Amino acid sequence: MPPVQETSVAQTDQQPRKPRGGRNLPAAIGVGVGLGAVVAASLFVVKAVFMVVVAAAVAVGIRELTSRLAERKDVHVPQVPLLVGGVGMVVTGYFAGGQWAAAILAVTGLAMMVARMATPPENYLRDITAGVFTAFYVPFLATFVALILAADDGAWRILLFLVVTICSDTGAYAVGYKFGRTKLAPTISPGKTREGLAGGIGLSMIAGALLMHFLIDGGTWWQGLILGGCAAVTATLGDLAESMIKRDLGIKDMGTLLPGHGGIMDRLDSLLPTAPVVWLLLAAFVGS
Template sequence: MLKTRLITAAVFSAVIIYILSFSPASLFYPLFVTVTTISIFLSGTEFAALRWNILDGTSAIEQPRPKLKAKHFAVGFSYAFLIISFSVSCIIFAQEPQKILIIPISWTFLCLFISAALIYRRANDMHTASNKLLNVIAGFIYLALPAACLTSLSLIHFEGSYRSAQLYFCLATVFMGDTGAYFIGSKFGKHKLIPKVSPKKSIEGALGGLFFSGLTALILAKLFNLPFPPWFSIVVGVCMGIAGQIGDLMESAFKRAGGYKDSGHLLPGHGGFLDRIDSLILGIPVAFLFFSLYK
């Protein structure tokens, strides 16, 4: 298991580093959008399975992870294609930004109309059917919107900074916050944060994670030559850390509601894709907001 986990992490990291730092400039955006789209497709599939299996009563059966069905993959595809439509719109309507959202919004409403028709047509219980439809809508906000922020963030560049500096900044800040929370919590954690959601997380760990996020942001802003004053870097880092921890707790709540340990098994040795990106889901929009305001 450890060997598989390390191999998966090495391959995934190598792909990301290649795209961010070494891919041809003309291919950077298409490759980045492709990786983001695949991640959202798989994460969206797991999200749909987590929520729908609970509504179908499947969670009453003890399982390590939710079973993935064709309908869950269809929901995941609807989220993923929104990223493609948004990215294509950014290129087509580069000179007319007021039209960029036409295609993504049209796709979203088409998905909602089709979902409503299929869900209610096959429903035996209107309450369950309505909750399923609301979960489909929630996925667009929970997964597709942050992914759109991520692809937009990839296009932001500050004069004099290193290539993809903003993306390395965001990824490292969130992941170091997670790492800091784990080690500080393991060593000094005494007071539970939200035990009903995540029994192992502590207040000490959460504060340690925020310290690591702020420190990482401060160091990387200097290292990558980002034009942020120290106080701004720390504020961005801490806010991303807070958002990341909330995202982690939200995903833990989804799993606990169904009695699952992992969101899936699509990432060998690591469980589910959703388990790996839960902190980024809310952290990325916060980063995009700060970077856009500063830009």
């Protein structure tokens, strides 16, 4: 009789792969389409309305991150100054520019220091440090989305920014699922592979070249290649950074608001660090 172990292994090898991370794929697709419709409607109907979407995402993202910090690490960040300052950064960045958003970041940090004085001094430095990190990580990085939008052709620039970032994730998933063998960062995110990273960079570069050439005034295809490649790298690094945070907190997702995706922060992880890079490259290539 053949060994039982060999039969078991053969059967296991023939089993289809499960979706990465055990996600509910139909729910994830439905939520993704819905989010895309909301973004498109707000972006191309009245441009400034898109800022309401961004501000709402920032507020929810702040709540998710600070709630997980409180639950898992007993870190308590002053909520009111952080939420008010966070939304203020995004709105001010759109209407007044990045220097005013940076000033609000500084004022937000000071306001949290003062607000935290109302409670006992134990862990004061830890709580304020977490608050400043949250203010930088979520609303300040999101301010660059507002700066991208503020350009005359801001809606098309935002579309470029979103598409190259999404293509990075899509290309990485598709290529990694089919051909991925070499782990990219096994201790941080076991599902990511170097082959997937290459696929994400390639698809993002193609999308960047096409969109930069056809949608952005003064843009050329080679600029799009550079922008797409840089966006794919920063999107991957942003994903890994949030994976580090979640591993430190001992959680799988930052929230449960979006079925099949997790929380808002689980969708912003690659967008937030990519926004300043795209803004900088667009400003260098075609002006701000």
